[in-house]
Amino acid sequence: MKIAVTGASGQLGRLVIEDLKEKTSVENIVALVRDPQKIADLEVEARKFDYDNPRLLSEALIGIDKLLLISGSEIGKRLSQHTNVIEAAKNAGVKIIAYTSLLKADTSTLGLAGEHVGTEDVLKKSGVPYVILRNGWYTENYTGSLHQVIGLGTLYGSSGEGKISSATREDYAAAAATVLTSEGQEGKEYELAGDEAFTMKDYATEISRQTGKDIPYVNLPENDYAQALVKGGLPEGFAKFLASSHVSTEKGDLFDDGHQLSKLIGRPTTPLSKAISAALA
Structure with missing residues (x-):
């Protein structure tokens, strides 16, 4: 049973592969990546994989039984890239595709939602059995800038009292590895x-x-927060995206209390206090 992971050199992809190595034989794992040299340390089979090269995709997926399609990082290009992968997987005879989507993608106001909903639709119409992993926000989205916040002495945002049910990449990686190494997952959609x-x-x-x-936390109007991020050195487009994501947070798009993640991985998700402690260390 060959299991392949796209985006294997990324932060989530690496963690998924490390989890898979604990659940199945190394010979069953294939890392799909643009530059195989970047993941030599993972010590698994690596195949060259480029979302924009359909011919290369089809060749790389030959003999693969299960595929984890980790959503691409190029916003605006992801739907066409994901479609390329899904079509290649179908042609190669892949038996099931698991896709990392977005929490409550079909109702979310986050700017990222459209490409995820589009990919889910393509996947469902492909005829290939699928599992949809609708991942919430990574806690690292916040702790990644922790030292800057401490240096500034103030946390700014536009989230109001919006609740965030984030989890760490390790938590989401554990979920993906569990799904990929268990049976009866076809057709399931996890929030x-x-x-x-x-x-x-x-x-x-x-x-x-x-x-x-x-x-202290200081809540700002969306435009003011975006401008503050620009002054802090972020590109204007990315600053506006971050500010809009904060507004979506206030609308409840990052909150979920179904506990499907902890049920799937068989343990509680990593608490915020532990994630902050790790980031400070």
């Missing part, structure tokens, strides 16, 4: 999110507790 919901104010409070510094 995956962390057990513990928090607001940006809660996040600032936990940072303050762990650092011993008073880090």
